[in-house]
Amino acid sequence: MTITIETVQHIAHLAKLQLSETEMFRLADEMEKIVGFADKLSELDIEGVKPTTHAVAVQNVLRDDELKPSYDREKILQNAPERDAACFLVPKVVE
Amino acid sequence: MDEFKTVIGLEVHAELDTKSKIYCGCTTEFGGDENTHVCPVCSGMPGVLPMLNRKVVEYCVKAGLALNCAINPYSRQDRKHYFYPDLPKAFQTSQFDQPLCLNGYVDIVAGGQPKRIGITRIHIEEDAGKLIHGADQTRVDYNRCGVPLIEIVTEPDFENSAQVHAFLEALREILLYTEVSNCKMEEGSLRCDVNLSIHREGEPFGTRTEMKNLNSFSAAAAAVEYEAQRQRRVVLGGGKISQDTLRWDDEAGYNYVMRSKEDADEYFYFPEPDIMPMVLSEGYIERIRKTLPELPAKRRERYVQVMGLPMYDAQLLTVSKFISDFFDRTVAAGAQPKAVSNFIMGDITRLLNERGLAPEKVPIQPDAMAELLDLISKGVISNSMGSKVIEIMFEETKSPADIVRERGMAQVSDAGAIRGMCEQVIAENPKIVADYKGGKVKAITALVGQVMKMSRGKANPAMVNQLLEELLK
Ligand SMILES: [Zn+2]
Numbered sequence: 001m002t003i004t005i006e007t008v009q010h011i012a013h014l015a016k017l018q019l020s021e022t023e024m025f026r027l028a029d030e031m032e033k034i035v036g037f038a039d040k041l042s043e044l045d046i047e048g049v050k051p052t053t054h055a056v057a058v059q060n061v062l063r064d065d066e067l068k069p070s071y072d073r074e075k076i077l078q079n080a081p082e083r084d085a086a087c088f089l090v091p092k093v094v095e
Numbered sequence: 096m097d098e099f100k101t102v103i104g105l106e107v108h109a110e111l112d113t114k115s116k117i118y119c120g121c122t123t124e125f126g127g128d129e130n131t132h133v134c135p136v137c138s139g140m141p142g143v144l145p146m147l148n149r150k151v152v153e154y155c156v157k158a159g160l161a162l163n164c165a166i167n168p169y170s171r172q173d174r175k176h177y178f179y180p181d182l183p184k185a186f187q188t189s190q191f192d193q194p195l196c197l198n199g200y201v202d203i204v205a206g207g208q209p210k211r212i213g214i215t216r217i218h219i220e221e222d223a224g225k226l227i228h229g230a231d232q233t234r235v236d237y238n239r240c241g242v243p244l245i246e247i248v249t250e251p252d253f254e255n256s257a258q259v260h261a262f263l264e265a266l267r268e269i270l271l272y273t274e275v276s277n278c279k280m281e282e283g284s285l286r287c288d289v290n291l292s293i294h295r296e297g298e299p300f301g302t303r304t305e306m307k308n309l310n311s312f313s314a315a316a317a318a319v320e321y322e323a324q325r326q327r328r329v330v331l332g333g334g335k336i337s338q339d340t341l342r343w344d345d346e347a348g349y350n351y352v353m354r355s356k357e358d359a360d361e362y363f364y365f366p367e368p369d370i371m372p373m374v375l376s377e378g379y380i381e382r383i384r385k386t387l388p389e390l391p392a393k394r395r396e397r398y399v400q401v402m403g404l405p406m407y408d409a410q411l412l413t414v415s416k417f418i419s420d421f422f423d424r425t426v427a428a429g430a431q432p433k434a435v436s437n438f439i440m441g442d443i444t445r446l447l448n449e450r451g452l453a454p455e456k457v458p459i460q461p462d463a464m465a466e467l468l469d470l471i472s473k474g475v476i477s478n479s480m481g482s483k484v485i486e487i488m489f490e491e492t493k494s495p496a497d498i499v500r501e502r503g504m505a506q507v508s509d510a511g512a513i514r515g516m517c518e519q520v521i522a523e524n525p526k527i528v529a530d531y532k533g534g535k536v537k538a539i540t541a542l543v544g545q546v547m548k549m550s551r552g553k554a555n556p557a558m559v560n561q562l563l564e565e566l567l568k
Contacts, residue, residue: 014361016178053171053366061371062149065113068120071134076237086129087234090180093226 001039003032099293101323102300103253106288107266108244109276110222111154116241117221118145125282129236137241139183147370151243152195154275155219156383158245159196161273161390162214166380170195172367180235181223191364194218205261212262213250220244251290256316263287263312268391272416280311287315293326302336306343306350318343322350394419402432411440415454421461428465435468442485459488467495475499476506480552508555516554517562520545531567539563
């Protein structure tokens with residue numbers, strides 16, 4: 001499968017990444033190899049095999065509806081790149 | 096109308112009324128200082144282990160059963176990816192191809208016409224945080240992030256705003272009666288997105304637009320009207336509808352484009368590895384089915400057809416589940432349905448309003464209510480004295496019989512005592528008596544009033560009337 005520059009641009013746009021032209025060519029190459037590697041799997045005959053969605057066969061792992069104390073706000077905000085007294089700050093998002 | 100048909104589908108989000116969030120023990124309580132109902136799980140810190148709240152599954156199944164859905168015996172959560180700061184993980188844990196509930200319906204009546212609205216699916220997911228937009232930065236509060244939601248997706252079965260409005264009312268009632276959501280619109284507990292397209296009769300469906308941010312039923316209805324008209328104008332003008340996401344501005348009364356098709360959603364859904372699949376047994380589903388209350392539409396039908404109440408009464412009695420339950424229990428305790436209904440719609444509603452109380456705060460037990468109505472039907476107290484007793488019952492936890500006895504409120508039905516009072520009133524009011532005898536039949540009500548006043552409201556009014564008529568012959 002060939003990965004075009006347009007595909008890389010599209011994926012980069014969805015991931016909100018700004019890439020230089022050199023980076024895009026390099027990524028197109030790398031992505032082609034990754035997808036090619038995964039394509040190998042399509043050689044397998046999986047007729048009638050249910051898709052595996054989890055690594056372990058466990059189901060209904062649930063907790064009771066009980067309250068636990070939340071974290072101290074300072075702790076939650078301590079690693080924020082930008083913050084004020086109460087909130088995370090991000091660049092203005094245009095709706 | 097015109098040659099166009101409107102096709103409308105809804106996506107309704109309801110916050111579930113659990114104590115804790117969907118994947119962590121933080122509170123779901125509304126309000127609170129910014130970022131104080133937050134922990135590493137709901138703020139999307141790396142390396143945390145979310146764990147699904149069992150009440151969320153239960154409530155979604157309960158809502159699904161109440162909306163006539165099939166429950167999926169195998170269900171799974173998926174990650175829905177998008178980058179927006181209200182979602183700290185950059186994906187929303189939701190459900191994609193294996194939702195909990197499928198293929199339901201709600202029966203509504205709009206414009207006098209019955210209509211069945213199909214429910215495509217109901218799934219569970221997490222709510223996002225709140226963005227507070229400033230001049231050049233946006234502040235992010237994650238208190239609401241991780242509050243459990245159900246998303247109810249309908250079939251494109253609606254043709255107009257009246258049907259949309261009626262459906263939302265019916266849905267709200269069902270969610271309130273099943274107690275899965277408090278449906279407080281002002282707190283964003285119930286929100287609605289509208290998909291709408293138009294097409295000419297006999298032609299395929301047109302391109303649809305999606306309207307978000309509809310926080311009230313009237314906003315949803317207004318947005319439907321506006322958007323249908325806007326699309327008609329575009330098509331009649333020879334233009335094309337583009338597949339946009341629109342934001343409804345309720346104050347201005349119009350839509351503006353939020354996202355156009357160019358960057359339409361590509362969510363790259365994949366199975367959520369941190370949450371294990373849900374496998375629901377028939378026994379589990381049946382146990383939940385048994386907890387379903389009788390739904391409001393069924394109750395109204397019963398009130399009208401079995402109890403013979405007017406539809407007006409049935410509507411008012413079912414506005415609140417508590418009141419409807421109170422009514423049913425009072426009737427079960429032996430009271431006459433219409434008598435209970437009259438007191439609920441009259442005195443009880445008035446007393447609640449005067450005190451600014453919610454219906455759940457009625458301080459009277461159904462048994463006591465039935466006892467009071469029994470006192471009235473047996474003639475121990477008059478109807479109007481009954482109103483006074485209810486008022487006292489709002490303040491004191493005493494049985495109606497005790498209140499009547501302690502305050503000497505019992506009706507006087509002793510013919511001798513009443514006759515004496517009647518004779519006195521006749522003697523003291525020669526002018527009214529003359530009017531009555533001169534043909535003014537209505538003048539007797541003034542005399543009845545005088546006797547009632549003399550007895551301090553305790554005389555049996557029917558007996559007073561009868562005795563006066565006899566004495567004045
Ligand atoms: Zn949390």
